[in-house]
Amino acid sequence: MTQTIFVLNGPNLNMLGKREPGIYGGKTLKDIEADCKVAGRELGFDIDFRQSNHEGTLVDWFHEADEKAVGVAFNAGAYTHTSVALHDAIRAISIPVVELHISNVHAREEFRHKSMIAPACKGVICGFGPHSYILALHALKNITA
Structure with a gap:
């Protein structure tokens, strides 16, 4: 039986492809979803890919x-820096979560340097563009094997 990975996306990621392409590139979230599904199949995962602008x-x-699912790849967007609720939700579950970001948040504005969710996650991947999603899937394959 194929294992499932949830790929969860937070606020404004539905705007990829339009929003600040100099930072986030030209791929849309649909493009990234398609890439994740291909990579997921290669890794033996079913990918459940979702986006919401709402914390709850x-x-x-x-x-x-x-x-x-057996794990979650999570791009929290701006909630990375503000959400105790998401930190607590990650702590409340028993499966691993990998935080990911398209941009290198540490090379950006100071307020982006602090992640509220990183301490609850198994690891963090950032700065590799949309490929950060694929790297997160590989990390989950490694830690769920």
Whole structure:
């Protein structure tokens, strides 16, 4: 039976392809989803790919992932720097979560240097453009094997 990985995306990531292409590149979230599904198949995963601009929805999806998935790749967007609720949701589940970012958040504005969710995650990947998603899937394959 194929294992499932949830790939969760936070606020404004639905705007990829339009939003600051100099930072985030030209790929849309749909493009990234397609890439993740291909990589997931190669790694033996089913990918459940979702995006929400609403914190509570993301919390609910973590709870659901704990019942249905073996891991989560998570781009929290701006919630990375502000959300105790997402930190607590990650702590509340038993499966590994890999935080990911398209840009190198440490090379950007000072307020982006602090992640509220990183201490609850298994690891963090950032700065590799949309390929950060694929790297997160590989990390999850390694830690769920």
